Amino acid sequence: TLRRQYTTLEHAHRVARLVGWRWNVQAKALYCTPEMRRLYRLPEEDGAVPLEDMLDRVHLEDRERVHKALLEALHTAQGYNISYRVQLPGDEVRFVHDDAEMVFDGDGKPLDLLGYVKDVSDWLGAEQKIHSLANYDPVTGLPNRALMRDRLTHGIAQAQRSDWMLALLLIDLDRFKDLNLSFGHHAADSLLKEVGNRISQSIRMNDTVARMGADEFGMILVGIKTPEKAGMVAHKILASFSQPFQVNGHDVYVTASIGIAIYPADGDNAG
Numbered sequence: 001t002l003r004r005q006y007t008t009l010e011h012a013h014r015v016a017r018l019v020g021w022r023w024n025v026q027a028k029a030l031y032c033t034p035e036m037r038r039l040y041r042l043p044e045e046d047g048a049v050p051l052e053d054m055l056d057r058v059h060l061e062d063r064e065r066v067h068k069a070l071l072e073a074l075h076t077a078q079g080y081n082i083s084y085r086v087q088l089p090g091d092e093v094r095f096v097h098d099d100a101e102m103v104f105d106g107d108g109k110p111l112d113l114l115g116y117v118k119d120v121s122d123w124l125g126a127e128q129k130i131h132s133l134a135n136y137d138p139v140t141g142l143p144n145r146a147l148m149r150d151r152l153t154h155g156i157a158q159a160q161r162s163d164w165m166l167a168l169l170l171i172d173l174d175r176f177k178d179l180n181l182s183f184g185h186h187a188a189d190s191l192l193k194e195v196g197n198r199i200s201q202s203i204r205m206n207d208t209v210a211r212m213g214a215d216e217f218g219m220i221l222v223g224i225k226t227p228e229k230a231g232m233v234a235h236k237i238l239a240s241f242s243q244p245f246q247v248n249g250h251d252v253y254v255t256a257s258i259g260i261a262i263y264p265a266d267g268d269n270a271g
Contacts, residue, residue, distance in 0.1 A: 021054070023113040025074065030054060039096075039119060041088050059085035059093065066098075069205045070113075076223030077102050077110045077162045080206050083120070095121045104161065137211040139189045140196035148210035148218050153270045155208075155222045156263055162223070166263040167230035169219040171199065171237065174255045176215035179247075187247050194245050195254065202236045227262045234258045 019036035023029070029048040037044050040057040058066050062084035069080045079101035086094045100115040135147040143151065152168065159166040173195065180188040192211070199217055200209045208220040221230055237258065244251035261267060 019117045019119070021049075021115045021117070023070075023074070023115075025110045025112060036117060039094070039117070040086060057086050057088065059087045061085075065205065070100075072204055072206050072223075073100055073102065073113055074110075076164065076206065077104075078158050078164075078206055078223050079113075082205075094119055102162070108163075140193050140211050142196050142200070142217075143208060143210040145210065145212050145218075148208065148212065148220070149270055151208045151210075152220055155220050156268070156270060158222065159263055164223045165225065165227065165265075167219075167221040167224055167227070167233075168261045168263070169221070169230060169234060170212070170259045171217040171219065172257045172259075173215040173217075174257060179252065179254075183247050183250075183252075191245055191247050191252065191254070198240050199237055202233055202240065227260075227265070230260050230262065234260060 019039050020033045021036050022031045024031070027048075030051050031047075032040075032042060032049050032054070034044060036042070037049070040054060042049055042053060042057070055063055055067055066082060066084050069082050072078075073080050079099070081097070081099050083095065083097045086096055088094065097118045097120050098115055099118075100113055102110055103112045103114055105111045135144060136142065137144045155166050158164075176188070179191065183191075192215075196209065196211060196217065199219065203209060203219065203221070206222050208218075210218045212218045219233070221233060224230060238256065241254050241256060244253050246252070
């Protein structure tokens with residue numbers, strides 16, 4: 001039974017030192033494991049937890065981002081991965097990673113959004129640096145090609161389960177080598193960082209922007225209903241490039257070429 005499954009899930013959380021929560025889609029109610037209540041300093045009692053109580057424990061600077069991720073997950077029937085800070089009484093701050101996944105009933109309808117939360121406060125330092133070097137571009141701070149491929153594979157799997165489309169956009173900067181020669185390596189890196197920031201402003205929380213190569217960026221749009229949505233995002237990116245970038249005190253205009261592939265029409269795997 002479902003009750004037995006959640007009892008087993010809570011036991012697994014205790015064994016793995018994970019905390020967890022469950023958002024029931026129909027009841028619009030939040031349930032937390034005892035470990036979750038203890039980590040967030042929530043009342044240790046049975047029954048649903050007001051969503052506002054949990055969000056109040058999220059650091060003020062992270063709260064809107066976490067709430068947005070939850071709303072988008074419920075709207076698109078997709079999961080998410082997000083890291084944020086938990087603000088506890090006495091000015092104590094903990095760093096957590098929240099991995100949520102949608103569970104569907106036998107008819108394919110969203111049933112529960114399950115969250116698995118790990119307190120990573122004590123891991124920060126060497127572990128964080130190793131992970132960052134392996135998965136993120138050091139210039140822009142964006143995911144690199146390896147992490148992009150992993151997220152693409154994960155996104156396709158989610159799209160298969162939920163019967164949504166997924167879009168992959170590849171963005172090539174025009175004449176970037178000329179800019180590199182004209183302004184130098186450090187200025188070019190600064191420009192790439194600003195390009196990444198501008199592209200990132202065009203996406204939702206559950207989407208991904210990555211730096212794929214020297215002058216190439218990639219983007220994954222999850223949970224889209226029509227191919228036209230990807231075209232709208234591409235147009236938004238190109239329109240944002242109409243404003244100049246500042247490089248060494250100079251206005252620099254950057255143009256780009258964007259290619260779009262749609263799952264499942266243009267392919268059904270990350271290869």
